[in-house]
Amino acid sequence: MNNGAIIHIRDLRKVYHTGKVSVEALRGVNLEVPKGEFLSVVGPSGSGKSTLFHIVGGLTPPTSGEVVVGGINVADVSDAKRTELRRTQVSFVFQKFNLLPNLSARDNIRTALHIAGRPMDHFEKDLRDVLELLGIASRLDHRPSEMSGGEQQRVAIARALATKPAILLADEPTGNLDSANSLAVLNLLRDLNKRIGQTILMITHNAEAADFGDRIVHMRDGQIVEIPAAA
Amino acid sequence: MRTLLSVLLIGVPVMLILTLVGVSQGFMQDSRQRTRGVGADIIVRPSNSSFTSGGTSSIPEGYVAKLAEVPHVKQAIGVATALAGKLFNAIIGIDYPAFQQMSGGFTFIEGDAAHVFQQPGDLVVDTSYAAEQHPKLHVGSRLQILNRTWRVTGVVETGKLGHVFASLPDLQKYTGTEGKISQIYLKLDTPANTDAVLADLKNRLPEYSIFSVQEWIDLTSVDQIPAVGIFVNVIIGIGIFTGLFVVSLSMYMAVLQRTREIGILKSLGATKGFVMSLILCEAGFMGIGGTIAGIALSFGSRAALLQFVPASLPQAIVPEWWPKVLLIALGSALLGALYPGMIAVRQDPIEALSYE
Numbered sequence: 001m002n003n004g005a006i007i008h009i010r011d012l013r014k015v016y017h018t019g020k021v022s023v024e025a026l027r028g029v030n031l032e033v034p035k036g037e038f039l040s041v042v043g044p045s046g047s048g049k050s051t052l053f054h055i056v057g058g059l060t061p062p063t064s065g066e067v068v069v070g071g072i073n074v075a076d077v078s079d080a081k082r083t084e085l086r087r088t089q090v091s092f093v094f095q096k097f098n099l100l101p102n103l104s105a106r107d108n109i110r111t112a113l114h115i116a117g118r119p120m121d122h123f124e125k126d127l128r129d130v131l132e133l134l135g136i137a138s139r140l141d142h143r144p145s146e147m148s149g150g151e152q153q154r155v156a157i158a159r160a161l162a163t164k165p166a167i168l169l170a171d172e173p174t175g176n177l178d179s180a181n182s183l184a185v186l187n188l189l190r191d192l193n194k195r196i197g198q199t200i201l202m203i204t205h206n207a208e209a210a211d212f213g214d215r216i217v218h219m220r221d222g223q224i225v226e227i228p229a230a231a
Numbered sequence: 232m233r234t235l236l237s238v239l240l241i242g243v244p245v246m247l248i249l250t251l252v253g254v255s256q257g258f259m260q261d262s263r264q265r266t267r268g269v270g271a272d273i274i275v276r277p278s279n280s281s282f283t284s285g286g287t288s289s290i291p292e293g294y295v296a297k298l299a300e301v302p303h304v305k306q307a308i309g310v311a312t313a314l315a316g317k318l319f320n321a322i323i324g325i326d327y328p329a330f331q332q333m334s335g336g337f338t339f340i341e342g343d344a345a346h347v348f349q350q351p352g353d354l355v356v357d358t359s360y361a362a363e364q365h366p367k368l369h370v371g372s373r374l375q376i377l378n379r380t381w382r383v384t385g386v387v388e389t390g391k392l393g394h395v396f397a398s399l400p401d402l403q404k405y406t407g408t409e410g411k412i413s414q415i416y417l418k419l420d421t422p423a424n425t426d427a428v429l430a431d432l433k434n435r436l437p438e439y440s441i442f443s444v445q446e447w448i449d450l451t452s453v454d455q456i457p458a459v460g461i462f463v464n465v466i467i468g469i470g471i472f473t474g475l476f477v478v479s480l481s482m483y484m485a486v487l488q489r490t491r492e493i494g495i496l497k498s499l500g501a502t503k504g505f506v507m508s509l510i511l512c513e514a515g516f517m518g519i520g521g522t523i524a525g526i527a528l529s530f531g532s533r534a535a536l537l538q539f540v541p542a543s544l545p546q547a548i549v550p551e552w553w554p555k556v557l558l559i560a561l562g563s564a565l566l567g568a569l570y571p572g573m574i575a576v577r578q579d580p581i582e583a584l585s586y587e
Contacts, residue, residue, distance in 0.1 A: 059498065060580075083500055086497075087500025092499075094584070111496075112499050115500050115501050115505065
């Protein structure tokens with residue numbers, strides 16, 4: 001494992017079995033992501049980028065290979081340990097926002113804190129800079145259905161950052177947004193990366209969005225086909 | 232809406248349990264109140280008489296006068312009982328002047344003491360019984376009991392001996408039990424002599440069941456009627472099964488509806504225990520809500536019974552059973568939520584997150 005790499009992936013393979021059919025989603029992926037990097041992973045549908053995202057996030061185990069995230073090799077650990085990884089090391093931002101619909105923005109954030117076992121009482125004070133940067137400080141009492149897509153995504157980013165994760169995983173974070181909101185969210189991610197050194201791994205098929213990353217990795221047919229050296 | 236419906240569905244068996252227990256206890260409370268209302272200290276009954284009926288008319292009427300001669304007995308009255316054919320109601324034959332002397336007499340709502348039992352077929356009914364009939368009974372109303380048309384000559388406050396009264400000789404003659412009575416009530420010079428008189432009477436009349444009124448009232452409990460206990464247990468079983476089924480179905484639906492939300496929680500790092508605790512917590516609230524709904528519904532069933540059958544099925548409100556039904560509803564709700572909870576905790580977070 002390289003020094004300073006917060007994500008270390010070696011010969012990662014993932015095979016899905018559907019009935020008698022086996023689909024090889026990842027075919028020997030190798031990747032190093034240094035701490036504090038904003039990495040964009042681009043590729044067409046079926047290229048394996050979402051599978052890579054799910055494995056790095058501990059949502060599914062790899063079939064083989066080595067995947068060390070925040071010091072935990074997700075290939076060797078139990079389901080409970082991967083749950084702990086999601087609770088302590090990584091946070092997700094999804095294309096469809098995935099906020100809990102019956103809760104206010106504040107309670108969505110508090111839920112993440114509660115699950116992570118973090119204190120909830122002063123989260124607004126603790127997250128003041130982030131909430132102001134995201135521009136949602138005045139929208140915390142609103143439910144997702146009362147907010148625009150851009151606002152929902154910013155709440156999702158606030159929720160993801162509330163637990164102070166080592167890695168922020170963003171899966172097509174602008175996929176459901178118009179161009180203005182997309183630009184705003186991408187700028188936010190960029191700002192968060194620059195201001196607080198947040199490590200971000202963003203999956204996208206949008207080349208313009210990918211340009212916001214420090215580095216762009218291209219995937220096709222379950223493999224990384226183009227990988228610039230880390231800065 | 233689903234949760235509210237589930238709460239109501241859990242509330243129904245809770246109400247059934249509370250209503251059944253309430254009717255059992257209400258019936259006994261009513262019986263105790265009416266026994267106290269006689270004003271006697273000792274009851275003499277045939278040894279083979281059943282607990283819920285007034286007993287068969289098998290005691291020679293001459294015993295009334297003989298027992299009145301026993302030391303410390305101030306007054307003795309004999310009553311005859313004939314089942315009125317509807318639920319537990321019976322016509323009680325009384326010698327009204329003697330009954331009046333022992334009990335203080337009826338409180339008349341309609342009619343008066345001077346005009347009751349003047350002719351064969353005259354009846355006095357209490358307000359509960361009068362309200363239970365359709366149309367409601369008033370002085371002058373006629374009603375058919377024991378294949379005879381009776382005429383109501385008085386409507387009195389409930390709480391003394393029975394719900395329907397006839398003149399003792401008239402009832403004896405009509406039922407072919409002249410010279411026989413079913414119970415004798417004794418009033419003593421002082422209640423302090425009850426134990427001594429009881430002992431004396433048991434020596435004199437070993438073939439009869441003799442109780443102090445307090446003993447009799449103590450015996451008047453649901454525990455004395457085994458069938459009621461079995462029936463209550465059957466209803467509790469139905470309640471548990473219904474609660475379990477309702478909650479299981481409801482929570483299964485909830486898990487399906489919330490697949491994506493469960494996926495979100497798992498992506499946030501929620502453990503299996505956390506997800507299960509949410510499911511059980513909701514089921515627990517359903518159980519508590521169902522109990523509250525059931526308790527509220529039991530007040531409704533009481534009002535309905537009071538409206539339609541106040542004399543036959545008096546329902547008591549039984550707060551001492553509220554913790555029991557809470558445990559029953561909670562237990563069945565939590566048990567019913569286990570399987571849907573297992574489904575929820577086993578959900579694959581990726582599939583759950585892509586669920587539409």
